[in-house]
Amino acid sequence: MRASRFYVLFSMVVVAVLAIGFILTSFPSPFTRIPILTGILILAGIFTLAYTVSVRGILQSSPHRFVNTVTIGTIIKLLFSAMAAMFWLVSVRKNLNKPDLFFLMGVYIIFSVVESAYLAKFSRLYKK
Numbered sequence: 001m002r003a004s005r006f007y008v009l010f011s012m013v014v015v016a017v018l019a020i021g022f023i024l025t026s027f028p029s030p031f032t033r034i035p036i037l038t039g040i041l042i043l044a045g046i047f048t049l050a051y052t053v054s055v056r057g058i059l060q061s062s063p064h065r066f067v068n069t070v071t072i073g074t075i076i077k078l079l080f081s082a083m084a085a086m087f088w089l090v091s092v093r094k095n096l097n098k099p100d101l102f103f104l105m106g107v108y109i110i111f112s113v114v115e116s117a118y119l120a121k122f123s124r125l126y127k128k
């Protein structure tokens with residue numbers, strides 16, 4: 001299994017989630033289009049960066065490098081996602097739309113499951 005398979009599957013998941021977000025915001029609903037679609041793209045970038053860092057750690061020969069890079073990948077996800085959420089919350093303080101925030105939390109969970117599944121498979125294949 002190559003790391004490039006993740007990028008193909010993850011791209012398909014991102015397109016599917018973007019389509020769902022677009023459809024949900026097309027009808028009269030509690031969701032707003034720009035924050036949903038922008039948030040999905042920002043989360044996709046964060047998860048791609050974290051996955052790339054984690055895969056580089058899996059390919060390292062020393063076990064402590066593996067643990068360090070996987071931890072750094074997790075910190076990247078949590079820190080950058082929290083920073084993006086705080087920036088969004090501060091910028092739209094009075095016009096905050098809670099359904100958008102909860103939808104993006106669900107997207108975070110979906111992306112986490114896909115990334116974790118691929119990292120688990122990848123780490124089992126490249127045991128040293």
